Amino acid sequence: MALKKVDVVIVGVGWVGGIIASELTRAGLHVVGLERGRLRGRGTADFQDDHDELRYAIRNELFQNTANETWTLRHNLGEAALPIRQLGSFLPGTGLGGAGVHWNGQTWRFHPRDFTAYTSTVDRYGKSAIPAGMQIQDWGVTYDELEPYYDKFEYMAGIAGKAGNIKGQIIQGGNVFEGPRSREYPVRAQQTTELGALFQKAAQQLGYHPFPGPSANLPVQYKNPDGITRGQCTYCGFCERFGCEVGAKADPTTTVIPVALKTGRFEIRGYSNAYAIKNDGKHGQSVLYFDAAGKIQEQPADIIVMAAYVFNNVRTLLMSKLGQPYDPATGQGVVGRNYCYQTGGGGASGWFTGRRFKRYMGSGALQTAIDDFNADNFDHSGLGFIGGGSITSGSTGARPIQSLTTPPGTAPFGRDWKVAIQKYYASVISVGFQGESPAYQTHALDLDPNYRDQYGNPLVRITFDWEANERKMIAFAGTKTLEIMKAINPDIISGGPGSLPAHYDTSTYQSTHNTGGAPMGADPGTSVVNSYLQMWDVPNVFVVGACNFPQNAGFNPTGTVGALAYRAAEGILKFHKSGAGLV
Amino acid sequence: MNDDELEVAEEEAVEPELGPDDLEHYTGEWVAMREGRVVAHHPGEEELRADPRVQEGDDIFPVGEPPSGFYLINV
Secondary structure (H helix, E strand, O other): OOOOOEEEEEEOOOHHHHHHHHHHHHOOOOEEEEOOOOOOOOOHHHHOOOOOHHHHHHOOOOEOOOOOOOEEEEOOOOOOOEEOOOOOOOOOEOOOOOHHHHOOOEOOOOOHHHHHHHHHHHHHHOHHHOOOOEOOOOOOOOHHHHHHHHHHHHHHHOOEOOOOEEOOEEOEOEOOOOOOEOOOOOEOOOOOOHHHHHHHHHHHHOOOOOEEOOEOEOOOOEEOOOOOEEOOOOOEOOOOOOOOOOOOEOOHHHOHHHHHHHOOOEEEEOOOEEEEEEEOOOOEEEEEEEOOOOOEEEEEEEEEEEOOOHHHHHHHHHHHOOOOEOEOOOOEOOEOEEEEOOEEOOOEEEEOOOOOOOOOOEEEEEEEEEOOOOOOOOOOOOOOOOOOEEEEEEEEOOOOOOOOOOOOOOOOOHHHHHHHHHHHOOOEEEEEEEEOEOOEOOOEEEEEEEEEOOOOOEEEEEEOOOOHHHHHHHHHHHHHHHHHHHHHOOOEEEOOOOOEEOOOOOOOOOOOOOEEEOOEOOOOOOOOEOOOOEEOOOOOEEEOOHHHOOOEOOOOOHHHHHHHHHHHHHHHHHHHHHOOOOO | OOHHHHHHHHHHHHOOOOOOOOHHHHOOOEEEEEOOEEEEEEOOHHHHHHOOOOOOOOEEEEEEOOOOOOOOOOO
């Protein structure tokens, strides 16, 4: 028997679900949030042993359990897909707040060009610059249209940074390549570390434009427009893979979720694993989910919002037979289209002899960056690739297990390794590159025909591999990071033309920036949702998150995901008021 | 597909026969590719670019090892 109908049911209570819930409940709507994991709160018990690296970072306390649900991977359409049995390459969160609890807080805005990637590329370089099989497309929304929502997200989350462009006025010291902002960041930038200063000096020496990376780790106390006050960062160095026990790192549980709960109109149900939207092809009626006891429940609602991680949003649509499934062989269909990732690699490392830094201190987004080689900020003529990425040097902390590094040639274990660790633990600097991941016709998500999850439902099958464009981009990036490292001038340097492995390899962590599968756009033939993240075919279903990216940019995605969530909330309220049709 | 069949399928899929253009063959080398085929490969970029089989417009890049994971790109 179905449960009592509500105005809105949201699947997934992370950044997207929390933002939408806070906006809708304050507008008077009654909302139920279905969270597949536990309802981690802000109590002492939720944060005891919070710096236990083994528990959180190695044994994956806050991440999806692949014993219950995982994904299969194949590198091309002819290969048999196999299950990813252990977490590695990416780490989707589970539990209240989702990945928004264990993120680092790097909060970027994509470039204006990113939203018009196809037309901008063709305009500047011609159609022939787009390699065969690449399927980049425009977003159906422009940077200028999204700017107010970026601004809203940044002021809600208390993002610390230095503007480089306010209303078209370029400001040195900020990111001079960024799109115009309507105003300065809400919080001053984090103070540059000694390592950051080395990077800054080297980049300036080479004629580049360094600036402090935008951060959701508060350097000072901040009260946001919703009346939420958070304290400043202690620089413990345990952001990535961990929750923040002092609440200095913005996360949904310290910002938007309390605001929604305070209205009395938001109910969150933990251990509620949604798997389908009941519908008649034109209207979503209810969400079907397994409760904590494994019993199927049905939650009817006037409006349904998919706010889960990329894979689960797409899987639920496919299982619900909502939208036309994408066929990577023909390029027809939309659900599962344009799956992308993040292209990492091409980094450089340097070790000093006799010079020690306070690497044990830091925060997840404490970094210095240059944007000179991102997007189309540089002339690609003759380079043989399109796109680019951000180059950063971070001071994110140095944990005792996963942050140990030694110079090339050091023994991988034993006495010599231990001696090298003692000598170099505090004496290393790294410069990294985070590159775009363009869409391709054959990169896609669909339902695996063989493998199933704990409930017997099909797993998501990922079809993905590195392509020549990204390989050339990474080779180029490696020359730039090495150039910067040489200018920093440590005693030992490791770097050079960057390379990607023969195939995408899921065994080692690279990035939790999976995107696409439910792209947004202006054309229903190539997108699942419109610019308000509303399904073309089923207007009372909204699908929101990084799944909407038609391709991924050279930045961390959360700032853009937050902006899209605020825009979706506005669209949902418009739809609720009108009662029907596309916003 | 039952469990036994799945197991067989998985075993068969674990060690597929690599095609001549599979980049696994060229780990640690630079390759030149044209229309999905490897036309030349060498240990270094300069040697590769000097190879007469390489033409303008070929995709030229190094093939690396799987990521080591030291520099973490974070969420």
